[in-house]
Amino acid sequence: MADLQTPLVRRKRKKVLVDYLVQFRWILVIFVVLPFSALIYLNIYLGDMWSAMKSEKRRQKEHEENVDKVVKRLKQRNPKKDGLVCTARKPWIAVGMRNVDYKRARHFEVDLSSFRNILEIDKERMIAKVEPLVNMGQITRATCPMNLTLAVVAELDGLTVGGLINGYGIEGSSHIYGLFSDTVVAMEVVLADGRVVRATKDNEYSDLFYGMPWSQGTLGFLVSAEIKLIPTKYMRAWG
Numbered sequence: 626m627a628d629l630q631t632p633l634v635r636r637k638r639k640k641v642l643v644d645y646l647v648q649f650r651w652i653l654v655i656f657v658v659l660p661f662s663a664l665i666y667l668n669i670y671l672g673d674m675w676s677a678m679k680s681e682k683r684r685q686k687e688h689e690e691n692v693d694k695v696v697k698r699l700k701q702r703n704p705k706k707d708g709l710v711c712t713a714r715k716p717w718i719a720v721g722m723r724n725v726d727y728k729r730a731r732h733f734e735v736d737l738s739s740f741r742n743i744l745e746i747d748k749e750r751m752i753a754k755v756e757p758l759v760n761m762g763q764i765t766r767a768t769c770p771m772n773l774t775l776a777v778v779a780e781l782d783g784l785t786v787g788g789l790i791n792g793y794g795i796e797g798s799s800h801i802y803g804l805f806s807d808t809v810v811a812m813e814v815v816l817a818d819g820r821v822v823r824a825t826k827d828n829e830y831s832d833l834f835y836g837m838p839w840s841q842g843t844l845g846f847l848v849s850a851e852i853k854l855i856p857t858k859y860m861r862a863w864g
């Protein structure tokens with residue numbers, strides 16, 4: 626019975642360095658981490674705005690030039706000397722939580738960072754043609770004023786079309802419309818040998834069309850996608 630009388634409190638131990646680091650972590654978070662994150666987001670936002678200011682013609686012209694650059698870069702690769710091909714996207718900027726250790730091994734980087742333009746919004750076909758680094762926020766800001774939206778809008782503004790197709794995008798509306806990739810009607814892909822093909826579900830590249838989702842970039846570089854739009858009833862884009 627005597628044991629029940631003594632209070633169940635752990636005895637105080639002496640504070641060590643780690644205790645102070647934990648106690649004062651807010652200093653690092655508030656003055657370093659938050660400003661740094663805000664700067665990254667501001668940079669992405671300004672880039673989106675800059676893209677929106679360009680004329681559709683200019684975006685499409687840049688697209689063709691950038692696809693040519695990818696093809697040229699792939700042709701520079703010497704398979705005997707250079708490692709496997711992968712995107713130059715840094716692991717810390719990607720939202721995906723997949724292990725990207727392979728990027729530490731010898732690899733041949735192809736920079737896709739300029740593929741961030743909405744190429745066309747076709748109100749008649751109800752299709753948005755976009756480049757792979759276009760993010761959810763960017764599409765929503767462009768289509769909302771037209772009373773249109775993607776059928777599957779993944780919930781973080783920063784998620785990209787390329788990641789949602791080559792990974793596997795999903796959202797609540799997937800109960801009705803399927804996975805993100807099920808709302809895609811065509812994909813423009815640069816293959817390892819430098820060929821640029823447009824894959825749809827019933828053309829000669831239909832195997833590629835069905836293979837790309839969840840391929841994690843192993844089949845080729847997606848350089849644009851045509852995605853189905855649906856009419857909105859209630860929606861408002863913030864920012």
Ligand SMILES: Cc1cc2nc3c(=O)[nH]c(=O)nc-3n(C[C@H](O)[C@H](O)[C@H](O)COP(=O)(O)OP(=O)(O)OC[C@H]3O[C@@H](n4cnc5c(N)ncnc54)[C@H](O)[C@@H]3O)c2cc1C
Pocket residue numbers: 712714718719720721722723737757779780781783784785786787788789790791792793794795796840841842843845846847848
């Ligand atoms: C807090 C949080 C919330 C999330 N919410 C959702 C959600 O609501 N819905 C959802 O679906 N997911 C969600 N995710 C997961 C997210 O969808 C995946 O991580 C997805 O991969 C998107 O990340 P990303 O756009 O940065 O793509 P990345 O991580 O950069 O890419 C994903 C994969 O696609 C490949 N890839 C990317 N671009 C290309 C390209 N152009 N050509 C070939 N391959 C390419 C990459 O190599 C990689 O293997 C969430 C994740 C977090 C952390």
Ligand SMILES: *[C@@H]1O[C@H](CO)[C@@H](O)[C@H](O)[C@H]1NC(C)=O
Pocket residue numbers: 770771772
């Ligand atoms: C979008 O819908 C609202 C509400 O129904 C309407 O007032 C507006 O004119 C529509 N905009 C366009 C571009 O159709």
